[in-house]
Amino acid sequence: MSQNMLEIAQSDVPAARRTVLEVKELKTYYKTRLKEKVHAVDGVSFALEEGKTLGIAGESGCGKSTLALSLMGFYFPPLYYSSGSIMIGGIDIMQLSKEQLRKRILGREIAYIPQAAMNALNPTLKILHFIEDIMKEHRPELTKSQVREMAAERFRTLHLSPDVLNAYPNELSGGMKQRTVIAISTILNPNVLVADEPTSALDVTSQKAVIKLLKELIGKKFIKSLIFITHELPLLYHVADDIMVMYAGEIVERGTARQMIFDPYHPYTKRLMGSIIVPEEGMKAHKLAAIPGAPPNLKMAIDGCRFADRCTYAADACRHGKIDNRTAGERVYRCIFEPGTLKEWYASEER
Amino acid sequence: MKNADVLLSGTNITKVFGYGKHKKTAVQDVSFSFHEGEIVSIVGESGSGKTTLAKMLMGLLKETSGEVRYKGKPRQLKSHADRKKYWKDIQAIFQDPFSSFNVFHKVEKLLTDCMKLQGLKLTKEEQFRKMKEACSFVNLKFEELHNKYPFELSGGQMQRLMIARIFMLHPKILIADEPTSMIDACSRSTILDMLLKLRKENNMTIIFITHDVGLAYYVSDTLYIMEKGRIVESGPAEDVILNPKHRYTQQLISDVPKIHEEWNLAN
Numbered sequence A: 001m002s003q004n005m006l007e008i009a010q011s012d013v014p015a016a017r018r019t020v021l022e023v024k025e026l027k028t029y030y031k032t033r034l035k036e037k038v039h040a041v042d043g044v045s046f047a048l049e050e051g052k053t054l055g056i057a058g059e060s061g062c063g064k065s066t067l068a069l070s071l072m073g074f075y076f077p078p079l080y081y082s083s084g085s086i087m088i089g090g091i092d093i094m095q096l097s098k099e100q101l102r103k104r105i106l107g108r109e110i111a112y113i114p115q116a117a118m119n120a121l122n123p124t125l126k127i128l129h130f131i132e133d134i135m136k137e138h139r140p141e142l143t144k145s146q147v148r149e150m151a152a153e154r155f156r157t158l159h160l161s162p163d164v165l166n167a168y169p170n171e172l173s174g175g176m177k178q179r180t181v182i183a184i185s186t187i188l189n190p191n192v193l194v195a196d197e198p199t200s201a202l203d204v205t206s207q208k209a210v211i212k213l214l215k216e217l218i219g220k221k222f223i224k225s226l227i228f229i230t231h232e233l234p235l236l237y238h239v240a241d242d243i244m245v246m247y248a249g250e251i252v253e254r255g256t257a258r259q260m261i262f263d264p265y266h267p268y269t270k271r272l273m274g275s276i277i278v279p280e281e282g283m284k285a286h287k288l289a290a291i292p293g294a295p296p297n298l299k300m301a302i303d304g305c306r307f308a309d310r311c312t313y314a315a316d317a318c319r320h321g322k323i324d325n326r327t328a329g330e331r332v333y334r335c336i337f338e339p340g341t342l343k344e345w346y347a348s349e350e351r
Numbered sequence B: 001m002k003n004a005d006v007l008l009s010g011t012n013i014t015k016v017f018g019y020g021k022h023k024k025t026a027v028q029d030v031s032f033s034f035h036e037g038e039i040v041s042i043v044g045e046s047g048s049g050k051t052t053l054a055k056m057l058m059g060l061l062k063e064t065s066g067e068v069r070y071k072g073k074p075r076q077l078k079s080h081a082d083r084k085k086y087w088k089d090i091q092a093i094f095q096d097p098f099s100s101f102n103v104f105h106k107v108e109k110l111l112t113d114c115m116k117l118q119g120l121k122l123t124k125e126e127q128f129r130k131m132k133e134a135c136s137f138v139n140l141k142f143e144e145l146h147n148k149y150p151f152e153l154s155g156g157q158m159q160r161l162m163i164a165r166i167f168m169l170h171p172k173i174l175i176a177d178e179p180t181s182m183i184d185a186c187s188r189s190t191i192l193d194m195l196l197k198l199r200k201e202n203n204m205t206i207i208f209i210t211h212d213v214g215l216a217y218y219v220s221d222t223l224y225i226m227e228k229g230r231i232v233e234s235g236p237a238e239d240v241i242l243n244p245k246h247r248y249t250q251q252l253i254s255d256v257p258k259i260h261e262e263w264n265l266a267n
Helices: A003-010 A064-071 A098-105 A127-138 A144-157 A162-166 A174-185 A204-219 A233-239 A257-262 A267-274 A339-350 B050-058 B080-089 B107-118 B124-137 B155-169 B185-202 B213-219 B237-242 B247-255
Strands: A019-031 A037-049 A053-057 A079-088 A110-113 A192-196 A225-229 A242-247 A250-256 A326-328 A331-333 B006-017 B024-035 B039-043 B065-070 B090-093 B173-177 B205-210 B222-227 B230-236
Touching: A019 A064, A019 A225, A037 A064, A037 A079, A037 A225, A037 A250, A053 A064, A053 A233, A064 A079, A064 A110, A064 A192, A064 A225, A098 A127, A110 A174, A127 A144, A127 A162, A127 A174, A144 A162, A174 A192, A174 A204, A192 A204, A204 A225, A204 A233, A204 B247, A233 A257, A242 A257, A242 A267, A250 A257, A250 A267, A257 A267, A267 A339, A267 B185, B006 B050, B024 B050, B024 B205, B024 B230, B039 B050, B039 B213, B050 B090, B050 B173, B050 B205, B080 B090, B080 B107, B090 B155, B107 B124, B107 B155, B124 B155, B155 B185, B173 B185, B185 B213, B205 B213, B213 B237, B222 B237, B222 B247, B230 B237, B230 B247
Parallel strands: A053 A225, A053 A242, A110 A192, A192 A225, B039 B205, B039 B222, B090 B173, B173 B205
Antiparallel strands: A019 A037, A019 A079, A242 A250, A250 A331, A326 A331, B006 B024, B006 B065, B222 B230
C-alpha cells in the first residue's frame, strides 16, 4: 500500500457521517456460582461513525473485553444481558433471536477477533477450511473453486501469500496467525471489526505488520470502522481517531487520541497516561505514575465516583450520589470538577 | 564500572538444540559481563534466544560450549548442593505468574520454603514476622493470603507475591523474564517501582529479558540487543537507544510506537 493511502486512513474524516454502531446505556453482568452479580459493563453509551477507529483503553478487569463480547451479542452463561440497546446498521441486535443474529449480524455487520486469536484456529484444519465454513453459511451459492479463488484474491490484496490457505495453523508464526485470523474474520466485509488486544502477545515487528493490515482493511474499505481494544496507549495514539477510557465498567472519558494523550481531563486518564513508557529522549528522567490501591468490587453497588478511593483529588462530594458526565466542547468525562481546576492541579503536581 | 565488580560473565556461549539435520542454534557466541548492582536488559524479538540465554544463566539448561564465570570463578553446578548454593544467589521471576507457583501449596508454604532454601532456623514467630514484612513490602496483606492457594489470587497479586519471595531471599542476581508483559500499564509501574526499590536496598543485579524496548530503556543501565541468537549491539542504554548503530537495532526502535514522533508504517 502506498504511503498516500495510509494518510487518507489517518486523516480527519468529515464529522457528519453515518453512524454504524450505537450503544445506549448497556448493562451486562456475570453471575458467579454464589449467585452474585458482577456488573462488568455498567451503563455504557457511545456511538461509532463510519471510517473511524475507536480505541478502548483501561486496566485489566475494567470491562473492556466484556464490552466487546456484549457488542457481538455473545451472551452465554456466566455472561448475561441486563438492559440497554445495541444498534448495528440500524438494527437493534438485542431484539433478534440467536439464529437471526448468527445469520444476519455476525461476520456481516460486525466481526470480532478474540484476545487469544492465535489459539482460535483448529490445528487439524487447513486455513482454507475456515473460509469455506463461513461461505457455506453466508454465501451458499458459491462453488468450492469460486470460494478458493475469492479467498486467494483477498489474501493477495492484503499482501498475504495465498499459499497460507493450504497451510495448517501450526505451520504459521504467531504474527502470521494473527494476520490470518483478521483476514478470515473480515472476508464478508463487515461494517465494524472489534479487535480485542490483537497485538498484546506479539513483539514490536509483528505488531507493526498487524497494524499495517488493519489500516489497509480500512483504506481499501473492506471494513468501515474499527474498535481497537488494548492497554498499550502509545499504540492507540497512532491507530485510533478517538480513545475511550474505561474504569470499573464505566466510560470515564472520551476524546480524540491527541487530546487524551497530551491533555487528559479525568484524574484516572491522567494517571494512565503517566504510566506510558516509550524509548524517547528524556524518558529516563520521567517519573512513572503508579496508581495506589485496587479497582472497586463490582459485585456491590457503588455510591459516588468509582475512582474516588484511589484519586488524589477526591473530595467529599465525589463519594456520594451519581456522578454525571460533564461536557467540555466535544470532550465528555465523568468527574465533578471543571477542566480548569483539574489542569491547575496537574500543573502544580508537575512542578 | 570496574572489572573487579563483575559478578557474572560469559564468554562465547553457544547453545545448540537437536542433532544432525535438525540442529538448531538458539544462542551463538554470546559474551557478556554483568556488574554488581547493575540493571541490564536483554532485548530482542520472539525467537531471538533471550529466554534460552536466561535459562542458561539460571543453570536450568547446560551450555553447549563457552564458559560462565560467577564471581570470577568458573560456575560449578555438578552436584545438587552446588546448584542449591547457586540458586541462593540467583533467582528469577517469569512471564506467567500462574505457572510459576506450585498450585498444591498454600501461600504460607511457598514463603516458608524460601526460608528453608536459605537454611535459616527460625522460630514460628520469627518466620511469621518475616513473611509479614515481605508481604507488606509489596502491599499484600499476609493475614488475608496465607491460607489461600495461588489460583485464588489475581495475576497482579501473584506477580507481587513473586517479588515478596525475592525480597525474602535477597539474591545477588535477579533474572526477570518478561515480568510485565502479562499486566497492564498501571500495574507495570507498580511492579517496576518495587523492583527498583529492592535493588536500592541490597545492591542487587537485575537482568531484564524483554521485547519492550521502552521498558528496557527506562529501567536499565546497560542494554544488550539480540538478533537470531547473537548479540548485535550492546552498551549504555542512552547510547543504544538514542544513537543505535546496528541496522537491526535501528529497525527495532523504529517499530515501536512513540508519542512525540511519527510512527512510520511504510517500512
